[in-house]
Amino acid sequence: MTQERMKKYVNCPVCGKLLMKCIGQCNVDIICSKCNSNIAVFVDEEGFRIQENRNGNVIGKKAG
Numbered sequence: 475m476t477q478e479r480m481k482k483y484v485n486c487p488v489c490g491k492l493l494m495k496c497i498g499q500c501n502v503d504i505i506c507s508k509c510n511s512n513i514a515v516f517v518d519e520e521g522f523r524i525q526e527n528r529n530g531n532v533i534g535k536k537a538g
């Protein structure tokens with residue numbers, strides 16, 4: 475049983491709030507409920523990367 479070791483806690487890189495728990499692999503975009511930062515999270519067996527999307531882009535906005 476190694477499932478517990480796969481569990482990762484993802485914190486907001488801006489304010490440090492706990493955003494989510496992740497088991498195994500995940501690739502999600504999440505909005506921090508505290509500071510409203512748009513955070514992109516990539517998790518795999520090796521570790522995880524957390525990026526703040528601060529390009530001023532709006533999710534779901536499409537031209538045309």
Ligand SMILES: [Zn+2]
Pocket residue numbers: 486487488489490491506507508509510511
């Ligand atoms: Zn935050």
